[in-house]
Amino acid sequence: RKEVEQDPGPFNVPEGATVAFNCTYSNSASQSFFWYRQDCRKEPKLLMSVYSSGNEDGRFTAQLNRASQYISLLIRDSKLSDSATYLCVVNNFNKFYFGSGTKLNVKP
Amino acid sequence: EADIYQTPRYLVIGTGKKITLECSQTMGHDKMYWYQQDPGMELHLIHYSYGVNSTEKGDLSSESTVSRIRTEHFPLTLESARPSHTSQYLCASSDWETNYGYTFGSGTRLTVV
Numbered sequence: 001r002k003e004v005e006q007d008p009g010p011f012n013v014p015e016g017a018t019v020a021f022n023c024t025y026s027n028s029a030s031q032s033f034f035w036y037r038q039d040c041r042k043e044p045k046l047l048m049s050v051y052s053s054g055n056e057d058g059r060f061t062a063q064l065n066r067a068s069q070y071i072s073l074l075i076r077d078s079k080l081s082d083s084a085t086y087l088c089v090v091n092n093f094n095k096f097y098f099g100s101g102t103k104l105n106v107k108p
Numbered sequence: 109e110a111d112i113y114q115t116p117r118y119l120v121i122g123t124g125k126k127i128t129l130e131c132s133q134t135m136g137h138d139k140m141y142w143y144q145q146d147p148g149m150e151l152h153l154i155h156y157s158y159g160v161n162s163t164e165k166g167d168l169s170s171e172s173t174v175s176r177i178r179t180e181h182f183p184l185t186l187e188s189a190r191p192s193h194t195s196q197y198l199c200a201s202s203d204w205e206t207n208y209g210y211t212f213g214s215g216t217r218l219t220v221v
Contacts, residue, residue, distance in 0.1 A: 036210075041147070043198055043212035043214050044151070044198075046209045094158070096209075100150035
C-alpha cells in the first residue's frame with residue numbers, strides 16, 4: 001500500500017469554481033503534512049503546510065483529519081493561474097512521502 | 109531567488125559517459141535529497157543524506173551514486189549513462205525542523221542518446 005494516495009484527476013473546472021482535493025495517508029504516526037504545487041516541467045513548490053486546526057491562506061484552505069487519516073485542499077474562486085498539479089506530502093520520522101499528484105485544469 | 113541550485117539545467121549526453129549532476133544549497137540544511145521524475149509522473153526518491161558523510165539509498169533503485177563531503181553540496185554521479193537514465197532529476201533540502209517542508213532546486217533535465 002502506498003504511503004500517500006491521491007486522485008490523479010484531472011479536475012476540469014471553470015474559472016470562479018470551488019474545487020476540493022483529498023489525500024489519504026497510511027501511517028497514523030505521521031507528523032507533518034503539506035500541499036505542494038507543481039507546474040508543468042517545473043520543480044514542486046510549497047503551497048502551504050497543513051495544521052491540525054486547519055489553516056487558510058487567501059483562497060486556499062487546508063484541513064487535516066487525523067482520525068480518518070486524510071488531508072484536504074480547498075481552492076475558492078479558481079483562477080486560470082491555479083492550473084497545475086497539486087501534490088500531497090506527508091512526513092514520517094524525517095522522511096517525506098509524496099502523493100502522485102492531482103492535476104487541476106481551470107478553463108475560461 | 110533560489111537558495112538551492114542545480115547545474116546543469118539541461119544535459120544531453122552520449123551513452124557510456126560519466127556525468128555528475130551538481131546540487132548546492134545555502135540554507136545550512138542538514139538533510140538533502142535526490143528525486144527522479146519522468147514527465148507527468150510521480151516523484152521517486154533515489155538518494156538522501158542526513159548530514160556530512162551520511163548517504164542512503166531511496167525507495168527507487170538507481171544506478172547513480174551520491175556523496176556528501178560538505179553540508180552544502182550533494183552531487184549525484186552516473187558512472188556510465190544509458191538511455192534509461194533519461195529523466196528529470198530534482199534535488200531538495202530541508203531543515204531538521206520538519207514543519208517547514210522541502211525546498212527544491214529547479215532540476216536537471218537529462219537526456220542520454
